[in-house]
Amino acid sequence: MDSTSAQPNRQFRARTVRCGLTAFAALASGLAQAQIASISAAQAPGMTLYGLIDTGVEYVSNVGSRKDSVVRMPSLTGSLPSRWGLRGIENLGGGLNSIFVLESGFAPSQGTLNQGGRLFGRQAYVGLFGPWGVVTVGRLYSQIYWSLIGDTLAPNIFGAGLLDTYLTAARVDNAIDYTFMLSGFTFGATYSFGRDAVAPAVAGGCAGESPADWRACKSMSAMLKYEAASWGVATAIDRNYGGGGAGSALPQSAQTDTRGVINGYVKFGTSTVGGGFLHRNNQGSANPSSNYWWLGATYLPQPQIALDVQYGRLTVKGSSTGASVIAARAMYMLSKRSSVYITAGRMFNQRDASFTIDGGAIGTVSLPSAGVNQTGALIGIRHKF
Template sequence: MKLRSTRLSRQLRRPLARCGLALAAMVVSSGTHAYDGGALAPGLTLYGLIDTGIEYVSNVGVQKSSAIRMPSLTSSYPSRWGLRGIEDLGGSYKSIVVLESGFSPSQGTANQNGRLFGRQAYVGLVGPWGAVSVGRLYSQIYYSLIGDTLGPNIFAAGLLDTYLSTARVDNAIDYNVTFSGFTVGATYSFGRDAVAPAAAGGCAGESPSDYRACKAISILVKYEAPTWGVAGAFDRNYGGGGAGSPLPKSSQTDTRRLINGYVKFGTATVGAGFLRRNNQGSVSAGISDATSDYWWIGANYLPIPQVSLDLQYGHLTVKASSTGASVIAARATYLLSKRSAVYVTAGRAFNQRDGSFTIDGGAAGTVSTPLPGVDQTGFLVGIRHKF
């Protein structure tokens, strides 16, 4: 499994889709990017990934029942489709556009609270000085996770902080530049989320009366060499979501500071990371100390080119409470081709006395949440195809 690359390096991936899917290009067709006789406009790429399977989860809810179902949010990766365009403007300048939609293959419905392009929607300009993009964008902390070997897998250490794999902000402007192995980036949101419900961290969007309400800022510094890499990130969300929100007041903040990295040994990669979080919303919930620590370590190994093996462990400690947990997860993938793969993955969450973390990252809301202090096991057999 490849570790996450920077957004700019992904602009040139994947070939043009065939004419049967060209109708999707009309969403962004205008001017010289016109729909023309069943082919995508020059410089515009349609891409995507469909990933699903059948999962088993134990100890669900009050009855501690078992569930067998298809996941809706993610399997080994979240399912998505998108349009990516890049145009050479001459003189080392390029324009870029990305529209990316997440969906549930089990139902054919849109994820990200029903947004058409909930994963990404931005336009930007690239030059010798870097890139500037505007729209709905990932926070820089997402791009810093080079040491997370399981990433958004349905069972992973990342379930101890689900924000990391879904850290996106609306109404945002982003700058990043890469030179001599270094990447530096910064993102600022004028109003981070007006679509998600307040209880899920949604905010009121851009506020004309409160300059701090619902703002967000993130910063990235990263260095990658052929056999190792290290990255650090700072991410802060301001409150202002009102009653029912984890951060009801704009004076409250939720701040994460992260450092992580990886080392390669032949066909093996070992990754690890540490995150310190200060969530002032937890004080409002009655916890005396707003600090928590999350760390993880994992590895990926390719015994042969067609087989990928992953193992990961993570632990969360919440200061002044017993609401933390540990997670162990594993995955074995067989590559049928460059585009198709089958896999099995499993995981177990070990909750502290008052912790109720679910091992199931594939279900929205509290569908799979166990009772406080109850451990949980998950298992999934899946298949994915990318185009």
């Protein structure tokens, strides 16, 4: 976010007018979404290096069975996940362009790769775009990721998205994507032949492309979005098929994990209010049906100051494994590229739930005991190039 926009932070990855990244953001973080107009405006052939470094020092309470408090640097995200990448575009003539993006996520605290140690774990694709839309092939974001225009804190280390961490990292391998944009409407569809053979089974990994089972590890998603000058609304559906075997979230290929979401935002001057509702049916769970909703707002009292607040709640049918979270952030833009910020959040777990407030930790290192609430705070800095 910068002084020119109070739109939801997720638009950093979807529209060039969001988060002060102009044309580079559209090309750098997902040419398959609302970027057609932006790319056409840029028309700069060749290759571009881009990136973002965002980190700080965080405090987290009630970690583990001893309810320890920790002070450390996060690995996965601050206000936004750190990344660097290469993107290219070539004008082929006749309104046709070729494109590619290679994007790597890393932990500034250690200099190590995120996304399971992949070199280009955030995105890796090549494609074509023209008046008929965009087609890309490779490692891509699911359409449900692009649909979340009403999430005002998006991948902030503390936020409502912690109640469903799949949403901020909904990527699929071996995928093909088609996106078309016209008069404010965007339609997108993505299909994966085998969504993830790198992540471990316990983290949702699957066997990848299987010659023996046509359903195993497949993934599909579709989105319809409309955005006007002062408001937007989007809906999407995302389905993952099982087949990961014993120890995975969906052992059998006949099992599915399906999410449906509707969300949006409204702008009032320098303020933006965003919210949404998501229903999930996870056949790999003993309590498959759950509902998640969130509401948030962003306000710019001055061009260089941004204030964010968000609340989210998850309920699981027939179970006390839900939770609610409240989070806030204050950011000061030192320039168009550099910002400092402070952010904090509180997770309220139901009796049998152990959600963590810490979205910057890998694995289970920050989990509280079941039914224990948790507080987090972080002072951070980010620079984009």
